[in-house]
Amino acid sequence: MTEPGAGFPAPGVASAATGPSPAPSPAARPSPNIWEHPDIYELENRGVDPDGVLAREMRRIADWRGTRVLDVGCGSGFHLPMFAADAARVVGVEPHPPLVAAARRRIAGDAAGAGLDNVEVIEALAQELPCEDDSFDVAHARWAYFFGPGCEPGLAELERVMAPGGTAFVIDNDASRSTFGGWFRRQWPAYDHTAIERFWRRRGWQREPLLIRWDQPTRAEFEAVVGIEFDPQLAASILREHAGTGVDYAVNLWWRRY
């Protein structure tokens, strides 16, 4: 969850990513953490925000009960069930084929459980949404490195598909504060959080600065997750300096009403 927005140098898999990405879409923003380590990323998603701060704050700004929800860059679809539980319809968009397949498996259910029949997962890019104009009331993009400076085509698409009165959310790291923010700045020293803020504000987005927790059930799991988020040397320093299974984590919930 650490890579910076699209206006910054591509991460170039500077992280702990090792093996080749299976058939990445050339126009997709490289996301080595989830592309190369989907199983560890799944554990990470379970450990992020155990107190539900983000969901509570999003619901306060725009409750998605009974609405049409778009999850852009949905990855393996971790957040689709949360929306599906009370939205009328949910569409997940994801360009990386193995993650599209994983998200579809997640919503299909299994022999023991029913699937989510109000959810669809589409293989597509944020900048080429195969969706009709004015067709969503709520949009969500979490750890969406493909948004931010340089991603104007994706934002234009978002504007096109959002219905009047709809609300879009972008959840991103706040590198200016928290222990996690400090680790982020060590990994990306050129990251200019004030420029990122200017970028969003100029386009009419509002910021909710939030402080969440990231906590894994065991130290071994915490180490694995730190290992996919930071380059190996930095990950080793972090783990030498930082005890325990979790960390305080500042995030920005950016949102815009259309």
Ligand SMILES: C[S@@+](CC[C@H](N)C(=O)[O-])C[C@H]1O[C@@H](n2cnc3c(N)ncnc32)[C@H](O)[C@@H]1O
């Ligand atoms: C860090 S992952 C976050 C996944 C998911 N939002 C989550 O919270 O579990 C970023 C996702 O964005 C996808 N992505 C990259 N470039 C994209 C683009 N241009 N349009 C839409 N999604 C993109 C990646 O394939 C990856 O699944």
